[in-house]
Amino acid sequence: MLAEILLELRNLKTKFKTYDGEVKAADGIDLTVHKKEILGIVGESGCGKSATALSIMRLIPSPPGEVHADKMELNGVELQSLTEKQLSKVRGSEISMIFQEPSSALNPAFTIGEQLIEVLILHQKLDRGAAHRQAIKALNLVQIPAATQRLADYPHQLSGGMRQRVMLAMACACMPSLLIADEPTTALDVTVQAQILELLCQLQSELNIAIMLITHDLSLVAEIAQRVAVMYAGVVVENASVRNLFAKPRHPYTQGLLASLPLLNAERERLNVIPGGVPNMLNLPKGCRFHPRCPHCWQICRQQEPPLFSQNGSEVRCWLFAREMNK
């Protein structure tokens, strides 16, 4: 089952110049998103997952940011060569993005109807009446009850879950081919989180969009994604199908993350702990970035950074697999 490639990202480097030195938020990221798939990107805070997403959207402010990739193609179009005008056409209609905090992503001074209609008029060149009808359709799509009345509501009149639905309606109104969801459920309650996840799955199958789900919660990815990329300190350390990753996590970091999650069935008396903390991005350890926290660290890990080893579509950045997998 090899679907067409939608987004191809090769060797993405996103740097920020700070007073203390250069921070490489993304340091050579390779990612591929196929059409109609849900790709989960998992990592702890500061590992560069949001920086990667913003780089794809070309939303990193420069200065202090600096984005460079060998390849950043969406549907065969190199995003880095586009002008600002061409870009704003791509954003919203080809790629759209939703964020963690829906209340700060919506403008408090306009009704959600005005904000939704604006998107439709700008991108689809609809007239006001058609845009209004389309906006109601979009709200129905994300299962907001009494859509016509809700159009006249201001963001503060809606609950957090409803606001995130509005964001989704706005993001999907122009039928993008890629939706980047950056921690879409982190600010929500578990019951509402489950509803939003279900909605994401539905949107993906009904509208045939690909979703890049960025989260810190591995279990969310297990719920809805087909493939997962695990990130650590600016690099992808493991990239595999969901089934493979959870059945047989390869990278010691992935193993550690999975073992540190509390489980519901109370089989785990004590949580496994990854010792230490995330490294300072200004001063990364030499060799493998994970080696100071790794239980399997050996000589080469301290000296040389491991490349991505791959086998049967799974990729892992760890010297332990140098023999059994291909470079």
Add this chain to the structure above:
Amino acid sequence: MSNLLEVRDLKKYYHLGKGVGKEQANVVRAVDGINFAVKKCETLGLVGESGCGKSTAARVILRLLTATAGEILYEGQNIELLSHQQLLPYRRKMQIIFQDQAGSLNPQLTIGSALGEPLRIHRLVIGKKELKAKVEHLLELVGLCSEHMCRYPHELSGGQRQRIALARALALNPQLIVCDEPVSALDVSIQAQIINLLQDLQHKCGLTYIFIAHDLRVVNHISDRIAVMYLGKIVELAGKKALYSGAKHPYTQMLLSSIPRLAPAGQRQRTIFSGELPNPLHPPAGCHFHIRCPHAFVRCTIEEPLMQMIDSDHNVACHLLDK
């Protein structure tokens, strides 16, 4: 084992002003008659969605807020009736740690002085030497070292700050620590470190915890018994095994089914419940949960269900039990 803390019919109402054109002042019943007891050295988990009153309950128990009605019995003494002065010895026994570790530490105080402050206020140490030794001991207890003493909060990571908050709570040798979402703001790998630390300290110092969180996985891991709250009321209170394998209240079942599992998609069935927490200003009549409940019947819309004991350690408030 005896009860360390008992809460009887505790209520906390907030009266909102009479707005223009409103006929009567609105009342938010943040905590609306909750009953529970915490035994010595156990962990009671308190879960619920945001706005269900779990944090308010915690603050009322510690008398950081005044209760509207009800009794809080600490070792049999109703602390609700005590004066400020009389309360001091009880303050020493009950401590709290918060979710926002950065906000709960004074940015202008070094870690050493932040930890020393409770000791000085309660006059538990004499002289600088003893103070320093005690602070060093506290830092060691939470897995940090004495070099952290002269640091400021902003120089530490989130996990380290939460350790400091915990050390400060431990400074007065408390019996009860209320943990209000202590790990919600932390990364997964750090979360595991803090949870393990909490468990170690419980064994070492004989602590009792009231552990508040919205994440049922974390609560289930650390607690002996769990109380599930919905709109200011406890709807189910049970030992964790009973709650996980035999949840009786539809809301508990809903919470359990909403939790994402570590099973790849397609390998399990999930029921999605619709609806969200109603406005606490106008809670539905009868059982507050009936508008979201898949099993609601006529009685649920009229009569409020009372807490019933169905097992020695399992209480549920739901009309379905009588059906």
